[in-house]
Structure formats: structure tokens, C-alpha cells
Amino acid sequence: MNNVIEEILVSEKQIAEACKRLGSEITKDYENKDLVLVGLLKGCIPFLSDLAKHIELPLEVQYMIVSSYHGGTASSNEIQIKYDLEVPIKDRDILLVEDIIDTGQTIKAVKKLFETRGAKSIKVVSLLDKKDNNNLKAEYVGFTIPNKFVLGYGLDFQQKYRNLPYIGVLKKEFYDK
Ligand SMILES: O=P(O)(O)OC[C@H]1O[C@H](OP(=O)(O)OP(=O)(O)O)[C@H](O)[C@@H]1O
Ligand code: HPA
Secondary structure, eight states: OGGGEEEEEEOHHHHHHHHHHHHHHHHHHTTTSOEEEEEEETTTHHHHHHHHTTOOSOOEEEEEEEESOOSSSSOOSOOEEEEOOSSOOTTOEEEEEEEEESSSHHHHHHHHHHHHTTOSEEEEEEEEEETTOOSOOOSEEEEEEOSSOEEBTTBOBTTBOTTOSSEEEEOGGGOOO
8 A cells, every 4th residue: 555655744643633623613613603514525535524523513514526636646627516515505604625725726616606606605624735726725724735746534546545544645656747
């Protein structure tokens, strides 16, 4: 498994601490609000699951599949909605849950879509945010990371390695370019 990993960037322990910290901030900020966590599949699964345990509110969880990457390490300009929310979000407080903001393209497109649907508020929590992303900043960020391709804890390389309990950096020899 580890022959594709250059180094561990964020350990299991650091991830657990970040989930706790972000969960308590969100709990404070969303008291008495109608909070809907919207997880962007598939990468959000471990993070959403661990984060939600630290949000002490009666929240709702919804999922979407929005894709801008196709298994490799290079970004494509296309955004596709492959699976949509089950409910209308008009007048609701939406917190988008992401594993990573890389170029910011995905989250920017989803935010724009939710604005047109009349959400009351739309914020973003992301476990990781790449340093070079100047597109869109999340309100809640676990770790700002260098501009390297990472995998593990939900993040894939060619659809594999999402099950690693930590965030690792992909070895250079595996990069597309
Ligand atoms: O900021 P961006 O450059 O748009 O990249 C970030 C997006 O790319 C990944 O999703 P992907 O489309 O690979 O789907 P996945 O969650 O199923 O892996 C990741 O989970 C984010 O949603
Ligand atoms: O660094 C990354 N790793 C895995 N998936 C991704 N999707 C956007 N950036 C990344």
C-alpha cells in the first residue's frame, strides 16, 4: 500500500484533533439554525462521518456527486452533477463538506448553484485547502497544505487509497505530468 506514498502529511491524530476543533466551532456558529451538511461524494465520507460526531446539533445530512476530476492527478475544466440532493434547500443553512479544495473550481460551482436555489446561507468546511488556491476560501479549514497531490482519508489516486487513515503525498513518479 505505502509504495505510492512519499511522506505522511497529516497524521491520523492530527485529523482527529481537527475534526474535534471544527466540530465545536460549527456547533457554536449554528446553534438555533436549520443546519444541513451537504457532503460531496465520494471523497467526503471519512471526514463527514468523523466531523459530524463532533457537531452537537440536530443536523440533516445530504449528499451530492459533483465531479471535476477523472481519476488522475490533473484538473479538468468540466463540472458534472451526477447525483443531486434529495430535498429543496430554499431558506436553509447549508454547510458544504469537502475533503479538499484544490483549484476551488468544484466548490465555487456548487456554491453558485445553491445560491440560485435560494439557500439562506452557504458555507464550506474542508479538511484540506491547497496553498495555491486563490479561487474560493472555506469558512472552516482543517489544514492548509502545499500544492502536491495527496491521497488517503477519502482522497483517491485512480480511485484507490481512500481507505488510508492518514493523508499522504503521492510519489512524484506517479504524477500524470
Ligand atoms: O478544488 P477542485 O480543484 O475543484 O478539486 C477538489 C475536488 O476534487 C475532488 O473530487 P473528485 O471530483 O475527484 O471526486 P471524488 O470525491 O469522488 O474523488 C475533491 O473531493 C473535491 O471535490
Ligand atoms: O490532491 C488531490 N488528491 C486527490 N484528489 C484530489 N482532487 C483534487 N485534488 C486532489
